Amino acid sequence: MSWVNSLSTKRYRKDVLLVAGDVAETYNNFVSTMSVLKDRFKHVFFVPGNHDLWRRSKGEKHLDSLEKLNRLLDGCRGLGVETSPMIVDGLGIIPLFSWYHESFDKEKDITGVRILSLEMACKDFHACKWPDELSSKDVSLALYFDALNEKNQHKIDEIQTRCNQVITFSHFLPRQELCPEKRMLFYPNLPKIIGSDSLEVRIRSIHGTDGSPSACHVFGHTHFCWDAILQGIRYVQAPLAYPRERKRRMNGGEDWLPFCIYSSSKANPDVGSLSKKMSPCYWSDYYSMYTRQPDNTELAPWVAKFYPKKS
Numbered sequence: 001m002s003w004v005n006s007l008s009t010k011r012y013r014k015d016v017l018l019v020a021g022d023v024a025e026t027y028n029n030f031v032s033t034m035s036v037l038k039d040r041f042k043h044v045f046f047v048p049g050n051h052d053l054w055r056r057s058k059g060e061k062h063l064d065s066l067e068k069l070n071r072l073l074d075g076c077r078g079l080g081v082e083t084s085p086m087i088v089d090g091l092g093i094i095p096l097f098s099w100y101h102e103s104f105d106k107e108k109d110i111t112g113v114r115i116l117s118l119e120m121a122c123k124d125f126h127a128c129k130w131p132d133e134l135s136s137k138d139v140s141l142a143l144y145f146d147a148l149n150e151k152n153q154h155k156i157d158e159i160q161t162r163c164n165q166v167i168t169f170s171h172f173l174p175r176q177e178l179c180p181e182k183r184m185l186f187y188p189n190l191p192k193i194i195g196s197d198s199l200e201v202r203i204r205s206i207h208g209t210d211g212s213p214s215a216c217h218v219f220g221h222t223h224f225c226w227d228a229i230l231q232g233i234r235y236v237q238a239p240l241a242y243p244r245e246r247k248r249r250m251n252g253g254e255d256w257l258p259f260c261i262y263s264s265s266k267a268n269p270d271v272g273s274l275s276k277k278m279s280p281c282y283w284s285d286y287y288s289m290y291t292r293q294p295d296n297t298e299l300a301p302w303v304a305k306f307y308p309k310k311s
Contacts, residue, residue, distance in 0.1 A: 003240065003257075004033055007040045016088055017041040017258060018095075020220035020237075021049025021171030025056045025127075027068070031075050038079050045082045047095045048072060049171040049220060054127035065128040085155040089264055091272065092159035092166040094206060097149055098199040100172050101142040105191040107294035110182050113307035115189055122193050136193070146198040156206060165272060166206065167262060169218035174200035178235055179222055180283050181292060184300050194221055207233050216274055218261060227278040228288065236261060238278060 024030040053065040173195035182188040207215035211232020226237040238259035264272035
């Protein structure tokens with residue numbers, strides 16, 4: 001919140017902010033945060049993350065997470081925060097609802113060491129509550145969230161017709177290649193709780209199966225700086241992350257945030273271009289030089305010391 005309050009009250013008056021989820025764990029903190037952001041920026045767009053749908057305060061314990069979602073969306077409407085596709089000065093902006101499912105992880109598991117179960121490692125399984133028919137253990141919850149995008153299809157169709165530049169954004173990951181390999185992660189089972197196959201299908205339906213020079217998707221969730229082009233689409237994560245993470249690894253601090261992904265032409269606001277590549281991005285820079293090895297299950301040295309082998 002101190003970072004949010006430190007944002008200039010004048011610098012971003014003509015700018016659009018994409019908030020890719022995980023704003024706050026309680027409704028009151030969410031509203032106060034988004035109110036400050038809406039005061040700083042001309043337009044603010046939002047998609048929910050997993051933390052936003054936790055039921056943490058006493059007043060939320062009676063809600064399930066879908067009811068919490070509806071409450072957040074109502075709050076956004078009251079604040080003037082956008083959660084639906086919209087054209088801003090010729091730029092098409094498309095928020096995409098999503099959730100993760102375990103089968104998103106297609107790479108070989110790490111074996112021979114004791115790794116916490118998903119239920120033990122991820123608070124979502126306790127802080128979120130879903131109707132009985134929905135679960136992240138299968139694809140039902142991911143498909144439910146993906147279906148929420150259908151109500152905006154007419155707006156998406158209009159954007160595809162009218163806009164040369166389109167930016168989509170989500171909280172969760174659409175491709176496993178946007179996360180380091182399991183052997184590199186302090187929690188090797190992380191890929192089971194980060195992404196959605198149906199999200200990538202939807203992104204491709206918007207940007208085209210081969211992408212284009214103007215295709216861009218922004219995402220969040222994993223707290224890794226990322227800027228890479230895969231099959232013609234630029235995928236970017238510019239995470240605020242936790243304060244300790246910013247100090248330790250986030251490009252030397254937080255002065256580069258919010259990251260400018262697109263700039264319009266001063267002469268013609270309807271014409272603009274994507275920004276230059278974010279740098280440094282440790283992991284996406286790494287994979288631009290080295291081939292991914294999904295079948296390699298030997299833990300990286302900095303991970304192995306936390307996981308003694310099973311006897």
